[in-house]
Amino acid sequence: MSAAHPTLEAVAAHAGVSRATVSRVVNGTPGVRPELREKVKRSVAELGYVPNSAARSLVTRRTGAVAVVIAEPETRVFADPFFARQLRGISRELSANDLQLLLMLVEEEADYQRVGRYLAGGHVDGTLMFSLHANDPLRGIAAASGLPTVFGGRPWWPGWEKDDSLVYVDTDxxxxxxxxxxxxxxxxxxxxxxxxxxxxxxxxxxxxxxxxxxxxxxxxxxxxxxxxxxxxxxxxxxxxxxxxxxxxxxxxxxxxxxxxxxxxxxxxxxxxxxxxxxxxxxxxxxxxxxxxxxxxxxxxxDIVHMGEIMARLLVRSLNDAQTPVSSVVIPSELVVRGSA
Amino acid sequence: MSAAHPTLEAVAAHAGVSRATVSRVVNGTPGVRPELREKVKRSVAELGYVPNSAARSLVTRRTGAVAVVIAEPETRVFADPFFARQLRGISRELSANDLQLLLMLVEEEADYQRVGRYLAGGHVDGTLMFSLHANDPLRGIAAASGLPTVFGGRPWWPGWEKDDSLVYVDTDxxxxxxxxxxxxxxxxxxxxxxxxxxxxxxxxxxxxxxxxxxxxxxxxxxxxxxxxxxxxxxxxxxxxxxxxxxxxxxxxxxxxxxxxxxxxxxxxxxxxxxxxxxxxxxxxxxxxxxxxxxxxxxxxxDIVHMGEIMARLLVRSLNDAQTPVSSVVIPSELVVRGSA
DNA sequence: TCACGACATGAGAGCGCTCTCACACCGTTC
DNA sequence: GAACGGTGTGAGAGCGCTCTCATGTCGTGA
The missing domain is CATH 3.40.50.2300 (Response regulator)
Known part of the structure; x- marks a missing residue:
């Protein structure tokens, strides 16, 4: 067993190349001779190197994390597995894109402030927000943070139709x-x-x-x-x-x-x-x-799918801030059983 | 409106002190004259300074985040709001301690690897794990990561009784x-x-x-x-x-x-x-x-409480790695209704 | 043979923070 | 008045990474 957490430097020394080259290999940047690339990869595997995300995001200004903010009274969240399903879909899509899911549950007034500060602090790259009530402060918080945001469920506040920066996913x-x-x-x-x-x-x-x-x-x-x-x-x-x-x-x-x-x-x-x-x-x-x-x-x-779509839209605007994404409405389906 | 993200340096300049002093104030380290402390606080508020967590955790080796790993077949998670409740409790306790909740849902074999790599990568300070099945790989992953871990529900594998590093919270x-x-x-x-x-x-x-x-x-x-x-x-x-x-x-x-x-x-x-x-x-x-x-x-x-206790135990071992914490069993209560 | 561009690699700065250490200043003591 | 310890503050190194830029190496065409 080698050192607990080998650095880029250590891998570079082990492979006999420079830090820059290892970085290129680790990040899949083109322009490295295949044989060298292989050699570096072997060193990485051998030393069990894992990039330090703090150091990386310090320079890239990207955190690789997305905040999922759920502002709901207990009742709703507890009474049905709606959010569990939703999270399932979100989680799938985010991890497929190497993004972490940061869950923030909002219960009281003070939580809004906490979330607002956190988002404004640049700890995440984007947010997914759930709030079913009219005039929820979440919209303002999202706007203030300047972060790409996708809403779950069509939000509602005066003049929302004209707000074309708003992106949401809802079922029909x-x-x-x-x-x-x-x-x-x-x-x-x-x-x-x-x-x-x-x-x-x-x-x-x-x-x-x-x-x-x-x-x-x-x-x-x-x-x-x-x-x-x-x-x-x-x-x-x-x-x-x-x-x-x-x-x-x-x-x-x-x-x-x-x-x-x-x-x-x-x-x-x-x-x-x-x-x-x-x-x-x-x-x-x-x-x-x-x-x-x-x-x-x-x-x-299809709630799981709804979660997936939300995450997908967010990922898209994360990767390409220029092209705006538009809201999506998921179709609903009648299930006929005994009661009608 | 000032710069999007003022740095420590900027606050220091604004307050007319050194970076070190601002850092001391921000982190509540004693040994700063009250009047200076006030002055710095004013500058922080005025500039809207928020510490950059990447830079901070790069040097402190602390991430301020806890991973919650849930390895469950869909059925269980969807059929009841068990995890929603659990998460509620966990979320409360973690945010009371300024820790972030990183949710990782495990569905397939490949997810275990992903989670294992992530935890071993030192992206979080500790983990909370849920897995109800015998011999789940989660235990090994937790051990390999070397991270403080608390299990939700008593885990089960050969010889678990003798494993006194194991900490869990379960209902009775x-x-x-x-x-x-x-x-x-x-x-x-x-x-x-x-x-x-x-x-x-x-x-x-x-x-x-x-x-x-x-x-x-x-x-x-x-x-x-x-x-x-x-x-x-x-x-x-x-x-x-x-x-x-x-x-x-x-x-x-x-x-x-x-x-x-x-x-x-x-x-x-x-x-x-x-x-x-x-x-x-x-x-x-x-x-x-x-x-x-x-x-x-x-x-x-009391599932919410169970979540709170899990988080509390983890926080305790995060703050004091020396004193070991021990498992907790939450009492259960009979609710008599019409069926018996 | 030489000039040139294309490509691969390395050197080094710097991201924003913490923390150690040195230093300055004060009041106390002999 | 010199020596001392205590306290508050600043200078500066360094955490691990990315990314720009300079440098080196090669194949090509004149």
Missing amino acids: NRDGARRAVRHLAESGRRRIAVITGPLDQTSAVDRLAGYRDALGLEEPDPALHAHGDFTVDGGARAMAELLDRSPAPDAVFAGNDLMATGALRTLRARGLSVPEDVAVVGYDDLDPAAWADPPLTTVRQ | NRDGARRAVRHLAESGRRRIAVITGPLDQTSAVDRLAGYRDALGLEEPDPALHAHGDFTVDGGARAMAELLDRSPAPDAVFAGNDLMATGALRTLRARGLSVPEDVAVVGYDDLDPAAWADPPLTTVRQ
């Missing part, structure tokens, strides 16, 4: 909702209700828009519209409200699977059968959707 | 299982079956041991023992097997909530009622456990 919530509701309509349902998520999140808004599209409505019928908050309990409560109004719905489109699960619970408690009395469609295709009784008809989105 | 699976099964026995159940997870994972093994403890058994009755694989379908299948044998069980302890959910499904399909005909207890207290019908009696473990 509107189209997915459209498909789900159209499916209900086509199977003969006439009084299709909707349970919406928090309307300060674009996903909830877009899904409601898809519902309106499918039914050709300017505004949903107030009697057929209830608010959940993307939680099981919220869905159960919303379903109860809907049943207490008239006309009673013969179908429900829930803004996500959690709320659909809650709706199922209420329906069961009221002695109504699904899908005979009331058809139910969810959104997200979480694992529990398939375990539900009856199994949920829902909308699937 | 054995005791949790004991409580769960004792609860079944105390409510008058006589034929308590067990559905086990993959027995190459310590959590599955320990939960089985707890089952034996509670019943005072050397080995479980083969007729009352079935294998799931920690999945819903596995649990459903195992439950069917158990019901086809005799004597039919009047209670089931499932090694996790997923399998318990599957068991519930089979019982419902067979027209058996829970808990009247068969009582069911799960493990983990995932969110879907509470949504099940009937809601699952299960065992809760």
Whole structure:
């Protein structure tokens, strides 16, 4: 066993060449005689040389790291494996490009400051940001840092449409909702209700828009519209409200699977059968959707792929800052099971 | 607005002191006159100075980063928010100590090599590792890197008990299982079956041991023992097997909530009622456990806290390499709901 | 044979920081 | 008044790397 951490210098001495040549070989820079290149490579292997990233990034001004910032209330992150999937895709793509994934979870006000300072400090080459709420400070932080940034999910703040520096990756919530509701309509349902998520999140808004599209409505019928908050309990409560109004719905489109699960619970408690009395469609295709009784008809989105695309866009703008990249919307797909 | 990234030198010039003094102030080293200290601090604020971490770690040999390595098949990571919770706890504790969280997800053989090289390269100060399977190469990689390491979940390989360099944090699976099964026995159940997870994972093994403890058994009755694989379908299948044998069980302890959910499904399909005909207890207290019908009696473990403890142990050994830290086992708690 | 360009290699500066060491200055003691 | 220790500050080396530039070597054409 040789020294713990041999330096470029040591490899150079071992191979009988200069530091510069070893550097060229290690970095794959052309212009080194093949035989010399081989010799150096052997020395590298023999000594177990690993470049010191601190020294490298000190001179290159590149860190080889990307920050993934997730600003989410506990509930959302815990209730579904959304971020785990997302991270999986991101991780794959980043490591394929020799980039490290620096995870920053934001919970409280102070965390925003910490993240802001960190990003502005130039410790990473770019960032991937998740925040589902309107007017989240993350946008400002990203802008202040001057770092290439890709958002997960369409962000939302006044005038975002005009901001062409904004790059995001989102699933096609509107189209997915459209498909789900159209499916209900086509199977003969006439009084299709909707349970919406928090309307300060674009996903909830877009899904409601898809519902309106499918039914050709300017505004949903107030009697057929209830608010959940993307939680099981919220869905159960919303379903109860809907049943207490008239006309009673013969179908429900829930803004996500959690709320659909809650709706199922209420329906069961009221002695109504699904899908005979009331058809139910969810959104997200979480694992529990398939375990539900009856199994949920829902909308699937390829979340892992969404993560991959985010990372890919970022990598592209990292490698070529000139050519701007544009946002991507991933298609959604209806999964028909027993509930509708 | 001043230069994008002012250096120590610039701050020194601005404050009219030497680089060394600024460094002392920035790092909180004592031995600087209070008035000078204030002056320097003002300059730092005014110029928006942020230390360059590359330069710093080049000389200190400290990176200020910790790698979190997760080697898990997709299924586990996706099916439950276990790691999301874990990461939450880890993230909190690390950022409280000004350490960065570097996430490395291992999926295939090649990833192990990549991680091994990276860790050996001295890019991080320590590692937190997750791997539930026997003989996972992670242990070797950790050892080879020479980095302080804390494992999540008790690892398992030949002779691990004698390896006192090993530090892990785990929940008390054995005791949790004991409580769960004792609860079944105390409510008058006589034929308590067990559905086990993959027995190459310590959590599955320990939960089985707890089952034996509670019943005072050397080995479980083969007729009352079935294998799931920690999945819903596995649990459903195992439950069917158990019901086809005799004597039919009047209670089931499932090694996790997923399998318990599957068991519930089979019982419902067979027209058996829970808990009247068969009582069911799960493990983990995932969110879907509470949504099940009937809601699952299960065992809760404080996963966020587990993450915090892992990070805390690592931080401690980072700050004081002399004093060894010892493993920690987090208590588990029975949550009684409708299913048993 | 000589001038020339193409190509391969080495020398050396410098990235921004920490840390050791030398030095200056002060108050104390004999 | 000289010697002393304590304290605060600055000078400067050096961490391991990249990258520019100078230098050396070769093949080609006149």
